[in-house]
Amino acid sequence: MRLRAIDWRGAVLPVGVLATAEIAARLTDYQSSSLPRPSEIVAAAATALLDGSMLHATAQTLLSALGGLAIGASLGLIFGTLMGLFVIFNRLMEVTVESLRPIPSVALIPIALLIFGLGYAMEITLIAKTSFWPVLLLTIAAVRGVKPRLLEVARLLRMGLIARVFKIVIPAALPGIFVGFRIAVGAALVVAVTVEIAANPLGLGYAMMRAQESLRPDLVFAYLFWVGLVGWLINAALLWFQRRIFGTVAFRARP
Amino acid sequence: MTPKRLLLLLLSVGVAAFIVGIWQLASNLHWVSPIFLPPPDRAWAALLFDIERGDLASRVLLTLEHMFYGWLLASLGGILIGSAVGISSTARAYLAPTLEFFRPLPASALFPVLIAFFGLTENMVLVVIGFGALWPTLLATINGFATVKPRLHEVARLMRLSRRQFILSIALPNAMPEILAGMRLSLTIALILSVTGEILSGSPGLGYWIMLQARAFRAPDLFAGVLLFGLIGYASVQIVSLLESWLLRWRA
Numbered sequence: 001m002r003l004r005a006i007d008w009r010g011a012v013l014p015v016g017v018l019a020t021a022e023i024a025a026r027l028t029d030y031q032s033s034s035l036p037r038p039s040e041i042v043a044a045a046a047t048a049l050l051d052g053s054m055l056h057a058t059a060q061t062l063l064s065a066l067g068g069l070a071i072g073a074s075l076g077l078i079f080g081t082l083m084g085l086f087v088i089f090n091r092l093m094e095v096t097v098e099s100l101r102p103i104p105s106v107a108l109i110p111i112a113l114l115i116f117g118l119g120y121a122m123e124i125t126l127i128a129k130t131s132f133w134p135v136l137l138l139t140i141a142a143v144r145g146v147k148p149r150l151l152e153v154a155r156l157l158r159m160g161l162i163a164r165v166f167k168i169v170i171p172a173a174l175p176g177i178f179v180g181f182r183i184a185v186g187a188a189l190v191v192a193v194t195v196e197i198a199a200n201p202l203g204l205g206y207a208m209m210r211a212q213e214s215l216r217p218d219l220v221f222a223y224l225f226w227v228g229l230v231g232w233l234i235n236a237a238l239l240w241f242q243r244r245i246f247g248t249v250a251f252r253a254r255p
Numbered sequence: 256m257t258p259k260r261l262l263l264l265l266l267s268v269g270v271a272a273f274i275v276g277i278w279q280l281a282s283n284l285h286w287v288s289p290i291f292l293p294p295p296d297r298a299w300a301a302l303l304f305d306i307e308r309g310d311l312a313s314r315v316l317l318t319l320e321h322m323f324y325g326w327l328l329a330s331l332g333g334i335l336i337g338s339a340v341g342i343s344s345t346a347r348a349y350l351a352p353t354l355e356f357f358r359p360l361p362a363s364a365l366f367p368v369l370i371a372f373f374g375l376t377e378n379m380v381l382v383v384i385g386f387g388a389l390w391p392t393l394l395a396t397i398n399g400f401a402t403v404k405p406r407l408h409e410v411a412r413l414m415r416l417s418r419r420q421f422i423l424s425i426a427l428p429n430a431m432p433e434i435l436a437g438m439r440l441s442l443t444i445a446l447i448l449s450v451t452g453e454i455l456s457g458s459p460g461l462g463y464w465i466m467l468q469a470r471a472f473r474a475p476d477l478f479a480g481v482l483l484f485g486l487i488g489y490a491s492v493q494i495v496s497l498l499e500s501w502l503l504r505w506r507a
Contacts, residue, residue: 007348007352009345009348009349010348010349010351010352010353011352012349013349013350013352013353014352014353014356034371034372035372088263091263091264091266091267092263092266092267092270093267093270094263094264094267095264095267095268095270095271096267096270096271096274098489099271099485099489100485102443102485102486102488102489102492103481103484103485103488104443104446104447104450104484104488105447106447106450106451106454106462107450107462107465107480107481107484107485108481109454109466110465110466110468110469110477110480110481111469111477111478111481113469114290114291114469114472114474114477115291115292186359189361190361190362190363193361193363193364194361194363194447194451197363197364197366197367197451197455198363198451198454198455199454204364205363205364208364208367209367211367212367212368212370212371215371217368217371220367220368220371221368223364223367224360224364224365224367224368227360227361227364228356228357228359228360228364231359231360231361232356232359235359
C-alpha cells in the first residue's frame with residue numbers, strides 16, 4: 001500500500017456535520033434528548049474518562065472478550081489442527097459442524113442466560129462460541145495448505161505426531177491461523193458489546209444502555225465513539241503485529 | 256459423488272446423530288439438569304407443539320421480514336454508495352475516511368443511539384440492520400469497480416459511454432460476483448441484528464419469543480426456537496447461494 005498525503009476533502013463531511021450541529025444547536029438554543037451538541041459529547045467523554053467509569057467498563061468488556069477468545073481460539077486451534085491433518089476427521093464432523101455453524105450467537109443469549117445467569121460466565125461462553133469458528137475454519141485451511149514437502153521432511157526425520165504438529169505444521173500454518181485469530185478478535189468485541197446491550201449488566205454495552213435510559217445522549221455518543229476507537233486500535237495493533245511478524249505472507253494466506 | 260464420499264457423508268450424519276444421542280442420554284440419566292439442557296426429544300416435541308398452536312409461524316415470518324427488509328436496505332445502500340465511491344475519485348476523497356471510521360463500529364452499539372431517535376420501534380431495528388449489514392456489500396461493490404479491466408475502460412471510452420451507462424453496463428456486471436458474495440455475508444449479519452433488535456425492542460418476533468421462553472424456564476421451547484434460528488440461518492444462506500449461481504450462470 002502506498003502512502004498518501006492527507007487529503008483535506010476527507011475531513012469535510014465529519015467536520016461539516018459536527019460544526020453544523022454545534023452551531024445550529026447554539027443558535028436555536030435547542031435541547032434534545034436524542035441529539036446532543038458535539039461539545040457536550042466531548043465534555044461527557046472527558047468526564048467519564050477522568051472519573052474512571054469509562055475505563056472500568058472497557059476493562060470489563062475486554063476481560064470478557066479475552067476470556068472468551070482464550071477458550072474459543074484454543075479449541076478452534078486444537079480441532080482445526082486435527083481436522084486439517086486428518087481429512088477423515090474433517091469429513092466425519094462435516095454434518096455436525098455445518099448444522100451448528102449457522103446458529104447466530106445472539107440466539108444463544110437466552111440459553112446462556114438460563115444456564116449461567118447474568119455475569120461474566122455467560123458472556124465469556126458466547127464469545128468463546130463466536131471466536132471458535134473463524135479460528136477453526138482458517139486453521140483447517142492453513143493446515144491443509146502446509147506444503148507436502150514439509151510433511152515428507154517430518155516423515156524422513158521420523159517425527160512423532162506431537163513433534164510433527166508443534167515443529168512443522170503449526171509454525172507453517174501460523175500466518176493463516178493468525179488471520180483467523182484476527183477475525184475472531186473483531187467478532188469477540190462485537191459479540192461482547194452486543195451481549196451487554198441485549199442482556200448482560202457489564203461493560204461498555206451496558207454503560208451505553210444505562211446512559212440511554214437515563215437520557216444522557218451525550219454520554220451515549222461518547223461511548224459510541226469510544227467503542228469505535230477501542231475496536232479500531234485493537235485491529236490496528238493486530239494488523240501491525242501481523243505485518244511485522246509474518247510480512248506479506250499472512251496477506252497471501254487469506255483464503 | 257463417489258461411493259467413498261457418500262459413505263463418509265453418511266458416517267458424518269451418524270456422528271451428528273451419536274452426539275444427539277449422548278445428549279439425550281445425558282438428560283435422561285440426569286447427568287445434566289433437564290431445566291438447562293432439555294432432552295432433544297422434548298425440544299422436538301415442543302417445536303411441533305408450538306408450530307401446531309400456530310403462533311410460532313407468524314413470529315418466524317416477522318423475523319424473516321425484519322431480516323429481509325434490513326438486508327434489502329443494506330444491499331441497496333451498499334451498492335449505491337459503493338458505486339459512487341467506486342466511480343468517482345471525488346466522492347471517494349470526501350466519503351472514504353468517514354466510511355473507514357464507521358466500518359469497525361459494532362453495529363449493535365448503534366441500538367442505544369437509535370433508540371433515542373426512533374424509540375423501540377421496527378424502524379429503529381431496520382436502520383441498525385441496514386447499517387450493520389451494509390459493509391460487505393459496500394466493500395464488494397467498491398472492489399468490483401476497482402477491478403474493471405483497463406481494456407473495458409478503453410472500450411467504454413471508444414463507445415463514448417456516459418458515466419451512467421458505464422456503471423450499468425460495465426462496472427456493475429463486473430462487480431456482480433463480488434456484490435452477490437457480499438450480500439450473502441450481509442444476510443448473516445442481518446439475521447444476527449434482527450435477533451438482537453427483537454430482544455431489545457420486545458417486538459413479537461422469534462428473537463423476543465426465545466427470550467420469553469428463557470425467562471419462563473421453558474427450556475424445550477427455547478431450544479426449539481434456537482433450532483429454528485439455525486434453520487433460518489442455514490436456509491437463507493443456501494437460497495442466496497442458489498440465486499447467486501443462477502445469476503452468475505453466464506460466467507461458467
